[in-house]
Amino acid sequence: MQDYLFYIFSALTLLCGALIILSRNPINSAMFLVLSIASMAGLFVLLHAFFLAAVQVLVYAGAVMVLFLFVIMLLDLKVEQRRRINAFGAVTGLLAVGVIVWVMVTTMLGTSLPAVTEVLRHEGGTEPLGTLLFHQYVLPFEILSVLLLVAMVGAILLSKKDLK
Amino acid sequence: MSPVGPHHYLIVSGLLFSLGLLGVIMRRNLLVIYMCLELMLNAANLALVALSHFNGKLDGQIMVFFIITVAAAEVAVGLALIVALYRKRQTAHVEDLTSLKF
Numbered sequence: 001m002q003d004y005l006f007y008i009f010s011a012l013t014l015l016c017g018a019l020i021i022l023s024r025n026p027i028n029s030a031m032f033l034v035l036s037i038a039s040m041a042g043l044f045v046l047l048h049a050f051f052l053a054a055v056q057v058l059v060y061a062g063a064v065m066v067l068f069l070f071v072i073m074l075l076d077l078k079v080e081q082r083r084r085i086n087a088f089g090a091v092t093g094l095l096a097v098g099v100i101v102w103v104m105v106t107t108m109l110g111t112s113l114p115a116v117t118e119v120l121r122h123e124g125g126t127e128p129l130g131t132l133l134f135h136q137y138v139l140p141f142e143i144l145s146v147l148l149l150v151a152m153v154g155a156i157l158l159s160k161k162d163l164k
Numbered sequence: 165m166s167p168v169g170p171h172h173y174l175i176v177s178g179l180l181f182s183l184g185l186l187g188v189i190m191r192r193n194l195l196v197i198y199m200c201l202e203l204m205l206n207a208a209n210l211a212l213v214a215l216s217h218f219n220g221k222l223d224g225q226i227m228v229f230f231i232i233t234v235a236a237a238e239v240a241v242g243l244a245l246i247v248a249l250y251r252k253r254q255t256a257h258v259e260d261l262t263s264l265k266f
Contacts, residue, residue, distance in 0.1 A: 001169070003168045004166060006168045006172065006173075010172075010176040013176065013180060014180060014183065015177065016178055017183040017184070017203055018181050018183060020183075020196070020199060020200065020203065021186060021187040021190065021191060021196075021200065022182065026193055026195050027198055027248055029195075029196050029199055030199065032200065033203065034178070036203065036206075037206060040209075040210060041240070043173070043176075043210060043213075044210075044213055047173070047213050047214055047216075047217040048217055049213045049217065049228075051225075052209075052213060052225055052229065052232075053238055055229065055232055056209075058238055059233075060202075060206070060235075061231070062236070063236065064202070064239050066234055067239055067240065067243055068195065068198075068199065068239070068243070071195065071214055071243045071246065072195055075195075075246075075247070077195065077256055086214075089189070089190075090190060093186065093190055094186070096189070097182050097185050097186045097189070100182055100185065101178065101179065101182045104178040104182070105175060105178060108174045108177075108178060109211060109232070111173060111266065113170040113174075113215075113218065128222055129222060129225060129226065129229070132223070132226055133226055133229070137226050140230060143185050144230060144233050144234070147234065147237060148233065148237050150195075150237075150240070151237035151241050152237075152240070153241050154241050154244070155240045155243075155244040157242060158241070158244035158247075158248050159244050159247060159248065160243055
């Protein structure tokens with residue numbers, strides 16, 4: 001059952017990822033990104049990362065995508081009219097990405113990875129993750145809060161009217 | 165069908181990363197390029213969560229938690245940059261932004 005769910009969710013994620021690139025309207029791309037992220041949250045649940053699945057839906061599919069849609073509608077982007085695709089760029093891009101896929105797949109298949117472990121059944125819940133976060137990773141957590149503050153100040157400064 | 169192992173997840177993650185890279189290379193709209201960047205970040209997240217699960221350790225998931233936070237901050241700043249750029253140039257196409265081109 002879990003295997004079928006894995007195939008369904010990963011197919012959905014990859015399909016929506018492809019449709020992000022293929023759809024011309026930026027709003028459609030954003031919607032497909034939401035679908036892709038939501039199905040990736042399903043993959044997280046299959047990996048017992050329950051808290052991260054919730055955070056993925058809340059932060060990515062919620063906050064980040066609302067921000068994206070807000071900017072798309074603010075800028076009032078039309079459907080891309082100019083579709084004269086640079087043939088040289090397309091061919092070289094496809095070639096480069098194909099080589100990268102080949103390198104990654106051969107490396108991944110050639111490496112021996114740990115087999116499926118059945119040790120931690122309750123892993124990835126809020127409690128073990130929070131314990132680890134506030135004991136071992138407390139310093140990075142605090143640094144991250146400073147980073148968020150810096151990003152907030154930066155975003156406010158950038159959206160000022162007269163940008164110097 | 166063989167049981168789903170770490171390889172399956174890693175290959176899905178690699179394919180998703182390449183899709184994002186392809187989008188960054190092929191598309192000409194700044195916002196769509198930005199979305200494809202998010203897709204690449206998500207592919208890395210998937211690989212980290214998969215390896216964290218199959219190793220039986222939670223450190224990878226903490227890493228993903230940090231990455232999600234950094235990505236949210238990055239989106240806020242990046243979209244503010246795009247809006248500022250649009251105000252100045254009235255365009256969101258990379259073909260029109262060539263003042264740094266040699």
